[in-house]
Amino acid sequence: MSRLKRVLIVLTTVAVVVGLALGGGALYLYSNAKVSTVGSTEFSRELAVPPLAKSTVKSDGTRLFELTMRAGEKEFRARHKTPTWGFSQDYLGPTLRAKRGEKVEVKVRNTLGEASTVHWHGMHLPAKMDGGPHQMVAPGATWKPKWTVDQPAATLWYHPHPHGRTEKHVQRGLAGLFLLDDKKSQALALPEKYGVDDLPVIVQDVKFDGAKFDHGHGMLRDTGFLGDRAMVNGTLDPYRTVGDELVRLRLLNASTARVYAFGFSDSREFAQIATDGGLLEKANRLDRIQLSPGERAEIVVRMKPGERTVLRSFPQDNYGGAWQKRFGGGDDTFDVLELRAAKKLRPSPELLGRLGELEVPAGKDSVRGRYFGLLTSGINRKPMAMGRIDETVTRGTAETWTVRNEDGVPHNFHVHDVQFRVLEVNGKEPPPELRGAKDTVFVPSGMTVKLAMRFDGPADPDTPYMYHCHLLYHEDLGMMGQFVVVEKGQKAGQVRAPHAHTGH
Numbered sequence: 001m002s003r004l005k006r007v008l009i010v011l012t013t014v015a016v017v018v019g020l021a022l023g024g025g026a027l028y029l030y031s032n033a034k035v036s037t038v039g040s041t042e043f044s045r046e047l048a049v050p051p052l053a054k055s056t057v058k059s060d061g062t063r064l065f066e067l068t069m070r071a072g073e074k075e076f077r078a079r080h081k082t083p084t085w086g087f088s089q090d091y092l093g094p095t096l097r098a099k100r101g102e103k104v105e106v107k108v109r110n111t112l113g114e115a116s117t118v119h120w121h122g123m124h125l126p127a128k129m130d131g132g133p134h135q136m137v138a139p140g141a142t143w144k145p146k147w148t149v150d151q152p153a154a155t156l157w158y159h160p161h162p163h164g165r166t167e168k169h170v171q172r173g174l175a176g177l178f179l180l181d182d183k184k185s186q187a188l189a190l191p192e193k194y195g196v197d198d199l200p201v202i203v204q205d206v207k208f209d210g211a212k213f214d215h216g217h218g219m220l221r222d223t224g225f226l227g228d229r230a231m232v233n234g235t236l237d238p239y240r241t242v243g244d245e246l247v248r249l250r251l252l253n254a255s256t257a258r259v260y261a262f263g264f265s266d267s268r269e270f271a272q273i274a275t276d277g278g279l280l281e282k283a284n285r286l287d288r289i290q291l292s293p294g295e296r297a298e299i300v301v302r303m304k305p306g307e308r309t310v311l312r313s314f315p316q317d318n319y320g321g322a323w324q325k326r327f328g329g330g331d332d333t334f335d336v337l338e339l340r341a342a343k344k345l346r347p348s349p350e351l352l353g354r355l356g357e358l359e360v361p362a363g364k365d366s367v368r369g370r371y372f373g374l375l376t377s378g379i380n381r382k383p384m385a386m387g388r389i390d391e392t393v394t395r396g397t398a399e400t401w402t403v404r405n406e407d408g409v410p411h412n413f414h415v416h417d418v419q420f421r422v423l424e425v426n427g428k429e430p431p432p433e434l435r436g437a438k439d440t441v442f443v444p445s446g447m448t449v450k451l452a453m454r455f456d457g458p459a460d461p462d463t464p465y466m467y468h469c470h471l472l473y474h475e476d477l478g479m480m481g482q483f484v485v486v487e488k489g490q491k492a493g494q495v496r497a498p499h500a501h502t503g504h
């Protein structure tokens with residue numbers, strides 16, 4: 001045998017062995033990346049319901065809330081004390097609640113060892129009050145944003161938004177609900193007894209390493225952190241006993257990267273009554289609803305006396321190719337919350353007729369269009385820069401924004417200050433579950449959505465609002481841009497370097 005031949009045989013053998021090892025490794029990672037908690041969830045703890053935040057009314061009628069960002073610890077599992085962060089409690093925060101037309105003020109105190117912010121997700125409010133990365137609250141400082149609630153009844157939420165640190169701050173437990181009511185919503189015959197037949201369902205996926213949270217991303221997880229079990233309102237393996245025929249669930253995907261497709265274990269139908277920004281015009285009958293991080297949906301489910309059903313998240317078919325689907329969590333199944341109906345149920349009125357009126361523009365009065373190409377490396381190929389204003393919009397005008405996922409990875413798109421209408425998904429009319437006011441929309445690989453929104457101000461050329469991917473790892477990497485609202489003819493101003501509020 002010639003020397004060359006021997007060398008070739010050795011090289012080929014090495015290549016085959018390395019190839020098999022890599023292939024085997026990839027196969028091992030692939031098969032281990034799928035998670036299902038069906039059958040292993042015990043539903044052994046009663047679902048906690050976040051308390052309603054106490055408030056006081058000042059002499060000028062302003063409703064004043066107080067939130068303290070603080071460190072704590074919580075026994076999610078017996079005898080394991082997990083270090084956490086929360087708003088005025090160990091983990092998560094109380095539910096703030098206000099009415100349309102009300103003036104609200106929130107005293108936000110930061111007792112953490114590092115600066116953070118509180119963003120009012122879904123709220124229409126002045127840019128200085130938005131709680132984005134330009135409204136940092138230094139350790140020991142207090143920030144007092146105030147605004148007038150001027151939008152329809154909705155399930156909104158609040159969470160930190162420090163540039164580059166949002167994933168960590170939310171994962172440690174900083175999140176809470178902000179419910180809005182209005183006269184029309186209060187006149188409807190919907191389940192509305194908070195914590196009784198109207199349940200907040202804040203869904204997060206978590207992973208533990210001993211007593212601590214494990215926030216590691218794991219191999220090949222391009223979307224960010226994915227946990228191996230679901231938690232609701234800070235309760236693991238939760239069940240809730242309900243005493244009414246109709247139960248309203250206010251679903252919030254407060255996870256940092258995981259997308260859920262909610263439905264019930266027996267595939268029963270439910271009625272969707274609201275999207276991110278409030279009530280739909282009429283209820284949708286569905287058996288699944290997909291929510292990406294930051295999105296909300298209110299659903300109403302009918303219960304029979306004595307029965308049990310499980311809110312489950314099912315595998316998803318629009319989650320990209322086999323690889324993306326597997327490593328992005330699209331093949332996973334989670335048992336989320338067991339509902340246990342009492343032996344006797346209070347009768348609930350039927351859901352009939354019109355629910356809400358959409359206040360989002362229909363696209364016909366849009367004065368201009370803009371394009372946003374989503375790539376993990378940046379929106380329109382520009383990573384976020386705190387000192388750069390990307391877009392300038394005119395107060396009082398409507399626009400149509402086209403958002404396209406140009407990536408192989410799933411993303412979503414969230415716009416601050418406004419609610420938008422989804423005009424089109426891939427050139428077609430959107431599915432019924434997206435035909436409401438939205439502030440966050442899932443945009444899987446290759447998808448294009450057209451969104452219509454109106455910028456009602458107030459104008460502030462120097463303080464930007466954000467638009468970004470709400471998969472928080474992506475947001476932290478720089479999948480974010482800034483826009484200002486200006487008066488007609490006015491130019492964007494200078495964005496000041498971020499500074500932390502130190503006032504008291």
Ligand SMILES: [Cu+2]
Nearest residue numbers: 411469471474
């Ligand atoms: Cu993204």
